[in-house]
Amino acid sequence: MHKKFYLNKFLFLIVVSFCFLSLNILQASESLKINKIIINGNNHVKKYTIMNRLPWKPGEDFDESKSAIAINNVYNLGYFRQVKIKKEILKHHKVNIYVKVEEKKLLAKLEFEGNKVIDSKKIREELALDKLTTVDEETGHRICNGIKKLYADESYHKTEVKYLIIPDPNVPEKVTAKFIVDQGPKSNVVRVNFIGNTKIPERKLRKMITTREEWLLGFVEDAGKFKQDDLEMDKHRIEFLYRDKGYLTTTVQKADVKYSKENKNIEVTFYIKEGDQFKISKIDVSNEDNDEKVTTEKQLEYISLEENKPYSQSKMAESITSLRDYWGTMGYINADVYPQVKPDEETKSVNITFFVEPGKKLYVNRVNITGNTFTRDKVIRRQIDLEEGDLITTKKLNRSKANVEYLSFFERGGVNWKIHRLNDEKANLELNVKETKTGNANVGISYGSDKFNPRPSLKGQVSVEKKNLFGMGFDAGAMMQGNRHGFQRLEATYYDPALFDSDSSVFATIYKRWEEYEQxxxxxxxxxxxxxxxxxxxxxxxxxWDKRLQFVTELGIENIKNNQPHAVGANSEVFEPLVRQKFQQGTLSWLCLDLIKDTRNHKIYPNHGYRIMWHNKIAPPAINLEYSFIKSELEGSWYTPLIGDDNLVFMIHGKTGVVTPVGGTYITQDTRKKKIIPYKELFHMGGQDTVRGFIWGGIEPAWITNAPLGAKYMIQLNVELQFPLIPDYSMRGHLFYDAGAGWNTPKDEITNKAFIKRDKFDLRHAVGFGLNLTQPMPAKIDWGYKLDRDKAAGESAHEFHLNMNYAW
Known part of the structure; x- marks a missing residue:
């Protein structure tokens, strides 16, 4: 009985305790409401500025886990040295939050002393110090480090910077921050050493790294400058070169930097630990796709690595890219390729397996264009080969990108795709563009020889050009050019690449030209x-057939007048008929039929692609009184990068042509005459447009007095190596080789053909160098040197050419 009583009492106490415990838990779990937020310590910063940075508001639930966020938000305002947060729990599940701040000193002014190389203005701009309103020790250290970094960029690597925080005697809250600079000597790299390299010679290692020894023209490539970040990257570049030759285990253990001659000279030494060369024993491909068309043999075709050859890091990267592109052409745009390299130390060989995860095919949900603040969407959109619902492939993406780049309305490298995946099957495509300047208004003076003035002369030019007019893709321009004798050229042009938003284009020009034949x-x-x-x-x-293939037809009319020159002197009776024929006045009407394919990625500075044009010009005798001819030309150019995308570009251009009279006669002054080819429609070889290094008309049939007669046949070859001289491509250099010939002049009016020279085929050659400029005025400058100079004929060794900028 007693045992049962005590047992019941014990159970009763347990139940009562459990009830009290549950009540306390329920009370504790009830949320605390924020009663007030009290801010202390702020003398100059307004309370609402701090309140706006807090993740809490009075009346809301208090989440203590956000305290760290609150401290960071307030501290990042930049006005405080210290931020503390405390809580005070009140009755009725309420809480007060106390935010205590310690303000930094207000900055009255900044002073710099000893900074002779870098002026105070540049320091302020580079470190954005004009926005600084407060300062403390941390800020002082940060500015000191920033100044030292600026000096290091100018090759002052031993610069020391100290700072003083000087209180304002009149206003205790304000201080002056003074930075004292001890510049030290300028230091340049005078020697780069390699220790431990037996497999790869120093000259190849030097080409790989950016830390280079100082030399006379080193300023062009920043040779002699030392940068710590570049030094670390150079270690990886050296290791990459070794791996590219198959030395997989080679490492650069360290790079020592020593200063000498009062810290003016820097000597850098790379310590290399070489390993053995590994060859590839087997290459395989494994993928998850079940498509029967995708075979291992087919994928191996896209791998540039070869079995029984040394391993190559660069070919590994090429192989990965090629495999991704191959899968991308089939719509697997997000295909991943993971190479597995298994080295065997005993046999010094590697097995390579490329694991491919194709993923799922993606289809276009929407195509968005961003970054075009001036160019209309439709101008860009009509160049894109992808529409809603289309399968996304690398071929279509790359072709669309090239089409947009070709417009030349955007920066180089400023056209890029972004893929925003929505689900396993759909994605939005974003084409981001960076617009560039497309208008020019230039007034210029130049000196040199040109097409119709083989002798160097002073020329002036005024031109106005606007590409992408109104953002609609239209081109419009006007030009006025003259020399010491008067006007040479007045011209106005207009071009619409998509007439009424169709696949048709229209180009119109009106011009007046004055041409002088000094020879x-x-x-x-x-x-x-x-x-x-x-x-x-x-x-x-x-x-x-092809979106880059175009058929062009042209209708034109010209009225040709001259000052009616006549032959004089010896043999004038033989020369006079020729003069009358070459300078025949009249009206010329013509029809052109052209077929053009242009895959170049840029109109002015292409780096890949080609352009082929078959040009045919017909002046029918039925609509021309004095003239009649057919002219046919085949022209092509091809571009490909050799180093990087633009560091070195190879260009080859070729052209051949023939012009022949159609026939027909006309009567003038009771004399029946044959209809002829106008002098300017014959081929004139030599000069910047054809073969540089020769004057205009210098390699074509000529009279014994050297007067160029023009040719019925021509051939031309131009080869260039092009490279940028300024990163923004406003100045590019080129080395060139030119060859060409013009032969067989019309001889209907020539009674004694012995007076004609250079009438037979004679291929001439020249080499040289030049510049392409887009700023301050578009121009192409060339210096050409003859390889087969005819001294007996009085030819000069070289020629200088200057003309408006263009691409072949």
Whole structure:
């Protein structure tokens, strides 16, 4: 009985305790409400500025886990040295939050002393110090380090910077921050050593690294400058070169930097631990796709690594990219390729397996264009080969990107795709563009020889050009050019690449040209010809065959007048018929039929792609009184990068042509004459447009007085190595080789053909170098040197050429 009583009492106590415990837990779990937020210590910063940074508001639930966020938010305002947060729990589940801050001193002014190399203005701008309103020890250290970094960029690596925080005697809350700079000597790299390299010679290692020894023209490539970040990267570059040759285990153990001659000279030494060369024993591909068309043999075709050859890091990267692109052409745009390299130390060989995870095919949900603040969407969109619902492939992405780049309305490298995946099957495509300057208004003075003035002369030019007019893709321009004798050229042009948003284009021009032929001697006056003309071109894209293929037709008319020169002096009776024929006045009407394919990625500075044009110009005898001819030209150019995308570009350009009279006669002054080819429609070889290093007309049939007669046949070859001189591509250099010939002049009016020279095929050659400029005025400058100079004929060794900028 007693045992049962005590047992019941014990159970009763347990139940009562459990109830009290549950009540306390329920009370503790009830949320605390924020009663007030009290801010202390702020003398200059407004309370609402601090309140806006806090993750709590009065009346809301208090989440203590956000305290760290609150401290960071307030501290990041930059006004405080210290931020503390405390809580005070009140009755009725309420809490007060106390935010205590310690303000930094207000900055009255900044002073710099001893900074002779870098002025105070540059320090302020580079370190954004004009925005600084407060200062403390941490800020002082940060600015000191920033100044030392600026000096290091100028090759002052031993610069010391100290700071003083000086209280304002009148306003205790304010201070002056003074930075004292001890610049030290300028230090340059005078020697780079390699220790431990037996497999790869020093000259190849030097080419790989950016830390280079100082030399006379080193300023072009920053040779002699030392940068710690570059030194670390150079260690990886050296290791990459070794791995590219198959030395997989080679490491650069350290790179020592020693200063000498009062810290003016820097000597860098790389310590290399070489390993053995590994060859590839087997290459395999494994993928998860069940498509029967995707075989291992097919994928191996895209791998540039080869069995029984040394392992190569660069070929490994090429193989990964090629495999991704291959899968991308089939719509697996997110395919991943993971190479597994298994080295065997005993046999010094590696097995390589490429694991491919194709993922799922993606389809276009929407195509968005961003970054085009001026260019209309439709101008860009009509160059894109992808529409909603299309399968996304690398081929379509790359082709669309190249089409947009070709417009030349955007920066180099400023056209890029972004893929925003929505789910396993759909993605939004974003084409981001960075617009560039597309308008020019130039006034310039230049000196040199050009097409119709082989002798160097002073020329002036005023030009206005606007590409992408109104953001609609239209091109419009006007030009006025003259020399010491008067006007040379007045011209206005307009081009619409998509007439009424169609696949058709239209180009119109009106012009007046004055041409002088200074090489014509034995005439009573220097021949001058004025031409007033206009033409209209209509282009039609042929997208069913190729979006870059275009058929172009042109209609034009010119009125040709001259000062009616006459032959004088010896043999004038033989020369006079030729002069009359070459400078025949009249009206010329023509029709052109062209077929053009242009895959270049840029109109001015292409680095890949090609352009082929078959040009045919017909002047039918039925609509021309004095003239009649057919002219046909085949022209092509090809670009490919050799180093990087733009560091070195190879270009080859070729052209061949023939012009022949169609026939027909006309009667003038009771004399029946044959309809002829206008002098300017014959081929004139030599000069910047054809073969540089020669004057205009210098390698074509000529009279014994050296007057160029023009040719019915021509051939031309131009080869260039192009490279940027300034990172923004506003100046590029090129080395060139040119070759060409013009032969067989019309001889209907020549009674004694012995007076003609250079009438047979004779291929001439020249080499040289030049510059392409886009700023301050578009220009192409070339110096050409003859490889087969004819001293007996009085040819100069070289020629200088200057003209408007263009790409072949």
């Amino acid at each position: 014509w001697a034995n005439v009573n006056v220097m021949p001058k010809e004025s031409t007033l003309g206009a033409s209209g071109r209509f282009g039609f894209l042929l997208p069913k």
